[in-house]
Amino acid sequence: MMKKNKGKNPAPVMHKSKGDKFASWMFLTPTMIFLGITALLPLLYSLYLSFFRLKLNLPNAVPEFVGLQNYIKMFSDPALLTSTKNTLFFAVISVALELAIGMLLAMALCSDKMWARICTSIFLIPMIMAPVAVGTLWRMMLDSTTGIINYLLGFLGVPSITWLSSPKTAMLAVILVNVWQLVPWVTIICAAGLKALPGDCLEAATVDGATNGQIFRKIVLPMMSPVLTVVVMLRFVDAFKVFDTVYVMTNGGPGSATEMLPNYIYKQGLKFFDAGYSASLAIIFVVVMTLVTMGFLKLRDRMEENI
Template identity: 85%
Template structure:
């Protein structure tokens, strides 16, 4: 038979394993709903209703430029049209290329800068504040600023390059450099955001793990690969998710800088949807493109969230 002490220890262990169930009172539940209802009503009016109307409109053919135009029901015709739309394929590839390259550069550069700025000293705080300037600028202002700086004749970028013997580059009017210019501008603007999030994650890492690795003789590279990256992986997954989805819906900066040109070199999906609806007045086809775009982004987001949950469980 177990001794008194053994049985007592077993009972204590059972008590510790029991998780207390906290019940909210009716007043707390009511107060929670009172705070949520205004937000839900606002989102329903500004987001859900337009989305449902777009879904309804996607089954019709409607020309907005025709007076007294009556929507013609076409069923899945607008969705079937996407498979034969060559321009849609080009804009999809451009958006995918832009998102992958820009997000990869932002994460790598942002993580390096975060490790350099991961300090509570005054110089790090001042540098962090300066880094926030590109991020808080309006996208239209950023696009206008860089369009002037990248001008092939009067731009300051070509002016500085001329000092090292580089000839004038047509950054925004050449199919070879326009996408590169747009990507670099996006990286310049949003690297600070990635840096701030990664720096916060680095500061939250448990110091005892890093100290133990140093005592065991691990090098900086080993600490980064074996400890820092695995523990930062859930945060990096969220950062990549948010930036990837945001890069897919980029519109303002690209519209101001190139408007999708030259030709279709920088034609992004949001810009293509905009042109279909407000330039060619194909309201039904534009709505169907928007619905597919929202569904694809939702699926990608859920995939990233599942990956984050798995990484958090491993950590």
């Protein structure tokens, strides 16, 4: 007599057929070819060019192999150090402000009522504007003589401020414009994360007598930490790549007060025509941003495990 199997039958494992795998690769192939041509090949050529000295403004210029000289040059470049400090300062301050303001607005707009939807739609306008248009708009508004910002401050008795022509205020102006443009994006992501939180935990904490501050610190923030980590990662990497708005507003000035790394790399290649050094800067920039992204992703995985 055969014994009955008392254990449960294992769940059936779904295996893709060869046809499904082939169809998947067929759909992916055009995208992979497009990315290979538009992204991978230029990156590999930049890596190759970074080992050469090439002046683009010289007629019939021939690349001269210099090995690691372009990379060694970075350690003795004071302008590179200044642009790196400016970019790091810009990224840290702008992302911190965007996260704080965006989280507060997300909590206010985290509702399915009509007024919240209308406010959210209006709130998205700065985010969908082109960076060049944003830079041009704010450059005119911050003009020390004809700008509307100084005009409005005049009603409060505040004297005219040279927003974009003073090293003390130029970086502040650039940061505020970046925050104004990208706070809506942070707000939308945070609001989506807040709506996805399980209501049972919040209701149980309310029944147990927890205050709103305790619920926010002990429940909302820990459960939102993976989402916030992704938001910080995307915004931090994007802040390091800022170019359009800063280029239109100040072009790195006055002096080097708002000189960012992308703008410095651009000037080395297309203003001073040093293609080799510009390529080496771009390669290091890509490597550092890749390492930063990997660090954020590992941090997010640890937070998800803790939750």
